[in-house]
Amino acid sequence: MHIHNLSETPSILNTFMSELRDETIQKDSMRFRRNIERIGEIMGYELSKSLQYDAETIQTPLGKSETVLHRKDIVLCSILRAGVPLHDGLLNYFDAAENAFISAYRQHKHDPESFEIIVEYLACPSLEGKTLILADPMLATGQSMVATFEALKPFGTPKAIHLVSVIGAQPGVDFVSKAFDQEVHLWIAAIDEKLNDKGYIIPGLGDAGDLAFGNKLQQ
Template identity: 30%
Template sequence: MRVTVLDHPLVAHKLTVLRDRKTPSPVFRQLVEELVTLIAYEATREVRVEPVEVTTPVATATGTALSTPRPLVVPILRAGLGMLEGMTRLVPTAEVGFLGMARNEETLDIVTYAERLPEDLTGRQVYVLDPMLATGGTLVEAIKFLRTRGAAEVTCLCLLAAPEGLEALEAKLDDDDVHVVLAAVDEKLDEKAYIIPGLGDAGDRLYGVVD
């Protein structure tokens, strides 16, 4: 498994504003979109392409186009939906699927409650959107699910990760074709499995459900 943590002043700035509990939901959503676009730029560095011929106003040129099948973007409901616009802004021709997974707050088990994906993902490059990599349970189950359908490469885009979550992915997957790209690795998880210092519940803050 590969892990890439972005080192860029704009990423650090946007993440700092996201962390602030005073940042209102509309601003939070906008910043998530902007930050995801920056993360996606790095995450798609190895997206498959092929040469194409195009005609400019003055000559013929050899250019680059995304290969088929197109990349598949899979936000994990519900918080991953808040990352979708930022990803598709960079890759507007990508195919989009959905995977509904939730953590039982008492047992911390992952429950899959919905999915809308192609039955056959053989050879596909898949980009999973999930803002918070906390225990790692959700991403582990999501990656396993995608692998059972034949996905060749899985790249996970996250805003934040805890060291425990990264360790869980490494231990439970043992998969060289998984790449995690994120804005920062935080200090630890607390007793409720929330990332510290983190930014709170990303889904709640995206959609305005905040204490």
């Protein structure tokens, strides 16, 4: 797997990441969502450098302009609900992309420190021969990313796969590196060292879904 850790190069992205982590600033859910969206925009730009491009001629009012444009073959798939702001950021740059959405959540049965990933809702166009961008802001254990990709397989075989996350833990990065083909790209804004006993990223930033949209209904 090709891993692109954008935090290794200092940029304005570091400011948005620091605000996502800051427990005082992250109390503003609107700002939290916007920072994830802005990180999505930055990662979309960086990712765009690896796409395929074709020569095009554009007619202007005064003549013709030669340029290269990326092929409009992208399917952008996000994991609900935390993935919505990240999806919006990527869609701001890949506005011609087709869209897919999938729900994946942790189900704790008896032991609060163990869980399985449950995939329920799924809406997806054909992936056959297309460029799949699979976005999930939190790459903790990596199980959600792998379970989501498995659920997408009936929709066809993409020609290229890009995974996009805001923050991850090294164990999760290692997990997806083993689960995906070596030609898959992972774009990530920060990689933390470890997980706690419940599988949450340390130091991380908390629960991205709750911070963006409010606490989940407890069942």
